Amino acid sequence: MTINKKMEAKIGFIVQARMGSTRLPGKSLMKIxxxxxxxxxxxxxxxxxxxxxxxxxxxxxxxxxxxVKFATQKGLAVFRGS
Known part of the structure; x- marks a missing residue:
């Protein structure tokens, strides 16, 4: 799912995450x-x-x-940018 004008009014939380960290790569999906x-x-x-x-x-x-795969499986909307 991507963000469009119709969804803008529905956004409550934006969670920023990436896998390319230099100090701890992949930490967003590491398990606790x-x-x-x-x-x-x-x-x-x-x-x-x-x-x-x-x-x-x-x-x-x-x-x-x-x-993106993880988020969509959990039913979250996804925004990708640089």
Whole structure:
């Protein structure tokens, strides 16, 4: 799912993540126990009483394709940019 004008009014949270970190590559999807770090954040945001969309913002890098796949499987909207 991509962001368009119609969705702009529905956005409640934008979560920025990328896989290409130099100090700890892939940390967004590293697991703490049995859950990915990004999933912990998503679940906490979903606890907030809101009617708005959670959007994952990431880069156009091929490395971030993993994040896009993860986010879409969780039902999140995705924005990719540089």
């Amino acid at each position: 126990g049995d859950k990915e770090m990004l999933l912990f954040l998503i679940e906490r945001l979903e606890m907030v009483k809101h009617e708005k969309e959670i959007v994952l913002a990431t880069t156009t890098s091929d490395l971030d394709d993993y994040l």
